[in-house]
Amino acid sequence: MKIGELSRRTGVSTRLLRYYEEQGLISPARTTNTYRTYDDRDVARVEQVVGLVRAGVPTRLARVLLDLEDTRADGLAASCTRQVAQMLAEELTGLDERIACLTRSRRTLCEYLQRTEHATAVLEGAHAPALSSAPPH
Amino acid sequence: MKIGELSRRTGVSTRLLRYYEEQGLISPARTTNTYRTYDDRDVARVEQVVGLVRAGVPTRLARVLLDLEDTRADGLAASCTRQVAQMLAEELTGLDERIACLTRSRRTLCEYLQRTEHATAVLEGAHAPALSSAPPH
């Protein structure tokens, strides 16, 4: 598919799709040697990128994480220098802190909404499952 | 305490502390009517702010969340307009998405590190507990 369709499917502007490519997050092929071409895997990849970016993960780290998933998907051996492993371990604790902080705020917000008279009205339908004390997934 | 000490305690630059004040996230008193004065609660508040901001929560939303916690701490009644409740509910799903995405990336990164020959070396000590499949808290 071309960039316009990918944009429609993911809700990400074409501008941003080109930006992500510039940052090395996606690497579409070129058909006519001028038009970018994407496949279904790119759709998933883009969705994950926007998720990470909106969660405050800088594009540099996002790239590393995506590369990691690619490596695993390819069944390649996990090997890297001690230095890199150390850096990734630090990123892991960074992720943990982010998750912990978000979870705390989520709980606060969630509890507040439940004590609100509009709770049922506002949290009906798709939002309802999100009310459990633990975050989904 | 004055801004310098708060900066030292929290690791947040004085510049950023003033910025957070400008954004309505902290409201220090003024002693000599020129110097900002902070108390211990501000330390906790600042730490929470940096956590939220680093997790991709915009300062505007962070302010809402902190106000919510203040309200709860004051034992005030939970009441707001339907509109506001609706908006907060949307923010809740936004938080859920952020948490889900971070959790997924965390798992990927974590699994990768465990398959690395440097796993034990790099994840020893304080980092070890973070290796469980579920994020902390």
Add this chain to the structure above:
DNA sequence: CTTGACCTTCACACTGATGTCAAAGTCTAG
């Protein structure tokens, strides 16, 4: 071949979060 829809690159611009620097006021120790 022309038209319209879509694509390309390039560039300017804005917001949010930060850093840095300058000019000037305040406070405390000596």
Add this chain to the structure above:
DNA sequence: CTAGACTTTGACATCAGTGTGAAGGTCAAG
């Protein structure tokens, strides 16, 4: 009182993530 450390405001700079628009190339339908 003076020197040094700290503070204040304000301006300019940077980076990431975006929007927007210009100028022009590609392609498919009529």
